[in-house]
Amino acid sequence: MKQERNKIVFLTQSLGGVETYIREIVLNVDKSKFELIIVSPFGESINDLCENQNIKHYTLKMARGFNPLLDIKTIWQFCQIIKRERPALLHVHSSKGGFLGRIAGRLCRVRSVFTPHGLSYLSFTGFSRNVFFLLEVFAKRFTDRILAVSHSEANRLQYEVGHKAEVIDVTLNAIDVTGSTPMYSNIDKGSDRIMHVGTIARLTYQKNPLLFIEVAKLLIDRVPNLMFHILGAGLHDHLKPQVDALIDKYGIQDKINIIDWGHFSGSRTFLESLDVFVLTSVFEGLPFSLLEAMAIGKPCVVSKCDGCNDVIQNGVNGFACMTKEEFSNSIFLLLTNRELASNIGMEAFNYVRTHHNIKIAINSIENIYLSNLKRENG
CATH class of the missing domain: 3.40.50.2000 (Glycogen Phosphorylase B;)
Incomplete structure (x- = not known):
């Protein structure tokens, strides 16, 4: 029966x-x-x-x-x-x-x-x-x-x-971690290569994109061959005018790439293209974008906030930050120290496979x- x-x-x-x-x-x-x-x-x-x-x-x-x-x-x-x-x-x-x-x-x-x-x-x-x-x-x-x-x-x-x-x-x-492999191998092509830092975030108060722009400004002054990407525009863009205004104020239009949210399948390709994944959120439940980045061994720099605090052990499987200076320094460290970035990425990979399967x-x-x-x- x-x-x-x-x-x-x-x-x-x-x-x-x-x-x-x-x-x-x-x-x-x-x-x-x-x-x-x-x-x-x-x-x-x-x-x-x-x-x-x-x-x-x-x-x-x-x-x-x-x-x-x-x-x-x-x-x-x-x-x-x-x-x-x-x-x-x-x-x-x-x-x-x-x-x-x-x-x-x-x-x-x-x-x-x-x-x-x-x-x-x-x-x-x-x-x-x-x-x-x-x-x-x-x-x-x-x-x-x-x-x-x-x-x-x-x-x-x-x-x-x-x-x-x-x-x-x-x-x-x-998330489904079957078949995932650590693929952190970007920062090994010499100092002339364009490096990529990105986030997956709507342009809303919760995701705090203005802090992401502030961090980008600090890093662009230190690392000229750097591009920043935000995937998530076009879905409740409450802060879009403020984001555009801040980018214009700093004159970094050619360094910031804002991408409309498309099909879900595009997020994996986006994450694979990054050297460092960043979340500047005010709070989270527990962010899937962070788990997905960690699952492919990407080093991550996140806010010290609800959700992220449940996942990131500061200095072990990622970095957790409070201020734009802390974000900037942590990202800079990962971009300029390939061994550290690789170790952080591997710890992140192992953590997700163990705790978030x-x-x-x-x-x-x-x-x-x-x-x-x-x-x-x-």
Whole structure:
């Protein structure tokens, strides 16, 4: 007799890193046990994923900011999907999708697992930060289970937002590392070769692209044969005018290459072209771009922030920095010391293979799903 699969509906308002997370689950989950359905805004790559994997996909428009009328409409529409599909469990992603999805789940009496991928109130300051923080606190009453992607995220959920420790599980973000090999071999062609430093980041407050430009300015003054690249423009470019203005101010237009975000498959090629990978984020859940860079042995320089702190051991498998001077000095050291860069890259490669392997992490995620199904059925 064929075993009935457990139907799980995913809801997300964000793409980018959240899409990567969903992709890894879709490609690795035991499909004899679980049937997945995805609800998200329109996105070409997630549409392709669902089509290729024969997964039902509902397109649902959601407002990024606080929009009560559209938010109520979204909850109602998601409730209609829940009633139609009758899932055993919801897995709701990102702050907005997680907020609306938890409310819809409670209204429809379906348990939900919430994964924040970085808490949205950290993207704001002053009054706006307080508003979004209070919304997250309000959503506690609708929360059944939390699946955090890093220990730093779990700590904020417990000690800042006030969730009880017993409702929080942690499964670190993970990627497919099969077939990955360290390929750090760029800085060996002599001082005349153009060297490349890059980041994968939207032009938003969270990703802090202005700090990346400041770091670039410091390094260009020290290393003339250097190019900087930002992959991620064209997706919520809130700081695009400020980024362009700062580049113009420093007169480094010919040294900064800003690339529109295209298909997901382009990120691997981009990372392979770099000598050093950089993240200047204010906060993260646990960045997939960092894991992907480490998985091919690229030396990485990152912010000392949530998410990155869970991965980078300063001076061992990368560098963690606070100021533009620290970023500049760390990148300069890697660009001018090939042995150090190679050792850092190899440590990063080994760390990701050991701690962030999706083939291992998927078992933890499946067990969390099953334990919540048992609670519902029990």
